[in-house]
Amino acid sequence: MSDQPRRPRKPAKPYRRPKKDPVRVLAFEALRAVDERDAYANLVLPPLLRKARENGDFDARDAALATELVYGTLRRQGTYDAVVAACVDRPLREVDPPVLDVLNLGAHQLLGTRIPTHAAVSATVELARVVLGDGRAKFVNAVLRKIAQDDLDGWLERVAPPYDEDPEDHLAVVHSHPRWVVSALWDSLGGGRAGVEELLRADNERPEVTLVARPGRATTTELLDEEAAVAGRWSPYAVRLTEGGEPGAVPAVAQGRAGVQDEGSQLVALALADAPVEGPDRMWLDGCAGPGGKAALLAALAAERGAVLLASEKQPHRAGLVAKALAGNPGPYQVVAADGTRPPWRPGSFDRVLVDVPCTGLGALRRRPEARWRRRPEDLDGFAPLQRGLLRTALESVRVGGVVGYATCSPHLAETRAVVGDLLKQFPDTDLIDARPLLPGVPDLGEGPDVQLWPHLHGTDAMYLALIRRTG
Numbered sequence: 001m002s003d004q005p006r007r008p009r010k011p012a013k014p015y016r017r018p019k020k021d022p023v024r025v026l027a028f029e030a031l032r033a034v035d036e037r038d039a040y041a042n043l044v045l046p047p048l049l050r051k052a053r054e055n056g057d058f059d060a061r062d063a064a065l066a067t068e069l070v071y072g073t074l075r076r077q078g079t080y081d082a083v084v085a086a087c088v089d090r091p092l093r094e095v096d097p098p099v100l101d102v103l104n105l106g107a108h109q110l111l112g113t114r115i116p117t118h119a120a121v122s123a124t125v126e127l128a129r130v131v132l133g134d135g136r137a138k139f140v141n142a143v144l145r146k147i148a149q150d151d152l153d154g155w156l157e158r159v160a161p162p163y164d165e166d167p168e169d170h171l172a173v174v175h176s177h178p179r180w181v182v183s184a185l186w187d188s189l190g191g192g193r194a195g196v197e198e199l200l201r202a203d204n205e206r207p208e209v210t211l212v213a214r215p216g217r218a219t220t221t222e223l224l225d226e227e228a229a230v231a232g233r234w235s236p237y238a239v240r241l242t243e244g245g246e247p248g249a250v251p252a253v254a255q256g257r258a259g260v261q262d263e264g265s266q267l268v269a270l271a272l273a274d275a276p277v278e279g280p281d282r283m284w285l286d287g288c289a290g291p292g293g294k295a296a297l298l299a300a301l302a303a304e305r306g307a308v309l310l311a312s313e314k315q316p317h318r319a320g321l322v323a324k325a326l327a328g329n330p331g332p333y334q335v336v337a338a339d340g341t342r343p344p345w346r347p348g349s350f351d352r353v354l355v356d357v358p359c360t361g362l363g364a365l366r367r368r369p370e371a372r373w374r375r376r377p378e379d380l381d382g383f384a385p386l387q388r389g390l391l392r393t394a395l396e397s398v399r400v401g402g403v404v405g406y407a408t409c410s411p412h413l414a415e416t417r418a419v420v421g422d423l424l425k426q427f428p429d430t431d432l433i434d435a436r437p438l439l440p441g442v443p444d445l446g447e448g449p450d451v452q453l454w455p456h457l458h459g460t461d462a463m464y465l466a467l468i469r470r471t472g
Contacts, residue, residue: 018129018137022057024105027069028131031101034074034370041070041370064244068206073101073108074369075204078176079152080107082159087146099136102128106144111152121148167193175200180377181362188411188452195456202455207366209241210263211250212293215300216330217257226250233459234442235266237297256328261293262367264453264460265356268407269297271438271451272354275467278401284309285350287340287394288357290318292325295335298354303331310345312338341389348399355394357387357419359410363462366455380414387415391423395430395470403433404468409461411452416464420450429472435465 026048033039045067052058058066073080084103085092092100106124109115115123121144128137150158160173168186172179177200186196210232213220223229223239232238240263241247252258284302289295289311299309311326311333313319319337326333338344340355360379361371387408394404408415424430434449436442444457450466 198456203365212261218252264463272405287355292322296325356407359408363409411462433467
């Protein structure tokens, strides 16, 4: 037995409780809601931010950071997944979804923001301790330290296949879109690499908030008094809030006299309203009116001309949103909850008909970035019968000499020209109207007669519009 005295053991470090960061915890909660409940970030985030402000946890800078963390992570999820996959020793599908959300939040701070590396790693590890526990936080720490060894360009060189070997997969990883979406957008846009890369980049940019001054109820002059407000590019009723902000704080929006509406959506309604019709112009129909943005603009325009809008929406709760949007319209209107493929009105009842049909939403990926990961190619087969059914009813509902507008917030050819082409064959007594002159001043509208808007060319959602006149 040794006579040497034992060295005293170092006292164990006291356990330090993780420090809760309200901004990153809120961002994590929003991402989990999107993943677990198939929620949309633009619906989940505002109430979370409002509650945080009411509790005194957040100021404007905190809200801006939380918004950037959520939307930035969702937009670049595909890229970050590829980077994380290169830094873990298991297939990505075996990483628990909450852990992957934390890793992607950390990856975005490291690769997509100006947050210093040390701060990004330590804040994300602290978040992991709060929401995942100390054990999994060690895993998060190890992965983030690997990610921090290179910048975004360096990682893309490592994880994206060369463009010359696989153009679509290269663009999918670099610009964070599923490969099938890249292919579909490229087919619809046409042209070479430069154009589709500009489009994919535009999908990953934060869109401005665009307001619409509803005719007879508000003016653009009133809205331009708001901070950082500028006139719209194309719509005479549009005002853009270049610094973002809370639209609900604008008095005209809070009172329902103005609304939040993408300029492309405004242009679709305006084009239908301005299309020439033969004969009377008294009855208008919005056959897919929810949630009410286009219906509110159409109702106001109809009122100026002494016409009446019937706004129809299948889902009762969405019909309620339409009624709220139209409340206070200066002229008569009616809102009904009805199935647009089995309408309660008689054929030939309307002079103008708009059907903005349900679709994959690939034209609004700037606003709903999670949709790109949620949609599948087979979804097109599910929408196809409904889109054709709604356009068929619209063509039956318009009188001879009247006009139908077929619109969709997707540029996918299967949801645009394929649908219109099929229905024109079934209705030989129809003609396509050249829609381009009805969007005055808007450039790059293609060969017509239909119109496809693009985020990178027009600063709008990728709205599609075809105008069809009944001739017999």
